[in-house]
Amino acid sequence: MAGKVFVSVSMSLDGFSAPESMEGIAATAEQREQDPRLDRWVAQWMALHAWVFPLRFFQENLKLGEGGEEGRDNDIARETFERTGASVMGRRMFDLGERTWPQEAPFHTPVFVLTHDKRDPWERPGGTTFHFVTDGIHSALDQAREAAGDRDVRIAGGSETVVQYVNAGLVDEVSIALAPVLFGAGSRLFEGVDASRVELEQIRSEPSPRVTHLTYAVHRR
């Protein structure tokens, strides 16, 4: 039986899944790294994901050590990882990650990157292989399903990629870790969603001390 296609992201209370892009702020990576607005970018990104860093799963997965917290947040992070047989992500998310992930990238599965630029697969130590897909979202998802086998396919982000898949009716489930922060500006998770065609069914809502875990089934209408 084929697995589900799901999204799992952290979102600010005002609907942002990432801070304002640094790409619009400065042209090159070097300029961005010297821009004082990078501090705000990092602070917002850290606030959004603050629930993840203390977790035992996170520390294990990035080989930071054997410590870290257990509990529901940890279980949910681990379940999300374990259900994922392959991921799909947009080019900008990959570009950012290519500069910032550790050598042993944290996916440990095939990852299909939507891009216009052909490139050979990029194999990392620890089981992550990035495949570059130039023929569209359906092709990337088909390849990811094939690679995932019985497990699920995660649409990893960014938000434009998520919305493309939601609008195409290809997403079964959206999970959101709703963080108690306001961004005011940034990249909105649901920007451009075709609300008239999407119906959500709340299937889980579970508080933790740091965030609220929300899961919705996504239906077409």
Add this chain to the structure above:
Amino acid sequence: MAGKVFVSVSMSLDGFSAPESMEGIAATAEQREQDPRLDRWVAQWMALHAWVFPLRFFQENLKLGEGGEEGRDNDIARETFERTGASVMGRRMFDLGERTWPQEAPFHTPVFVLTHDKRDPWERPGGTTFHFVTDGIHSALDQAREAAGDRDVRIAGGSETVVQYVNAGLVDEVSIALAPVLFGAGSRLFEGVDASRVELEQIRSEPSPRVTHLTYAVHRR
């Protein structure tokens, strides 16, 4: 002891607390009522508040009958009403309500309306009196606190009014009934919020079958 100043609204998962304003769509109330886009407005508004209509409290408060559901949603709606000694609202929310509330308006307390137009207090049967405040948000809140006594003051909306009070550091608590709907467009609850000065502390997160009830303490930083 003075009460708290709080906000309690329903919000779509993508951050909207009201559908797109009909004011931008047609100039007069009559034109708006004949505009086919009104159907979408009503459908979205109903979806956002769908959790409220079946409640016993709602049916009692609007004198629709003795029936309706009990349970946590009902308790939360009733507690929100009972803690409220006075409300503050913006002019557009009042204008819409003036055309649509029943004669016995659902507040049953003093309501202070922020406006530029002087007008005598408007007393409704059932204990709601609308007072029109022309000298700003601090004055309206002072009058509401005075009227509320020991009870709390609710900043009722719309979103521009909520954000004015949040940005001025005058709101202690925000409660959100997060509805499993996407709007795609409309009036964003936190549009224009000064995120750099507002810190949220998640103090409650409670699922119900229809929505997730979220409460945050609002701190300055």
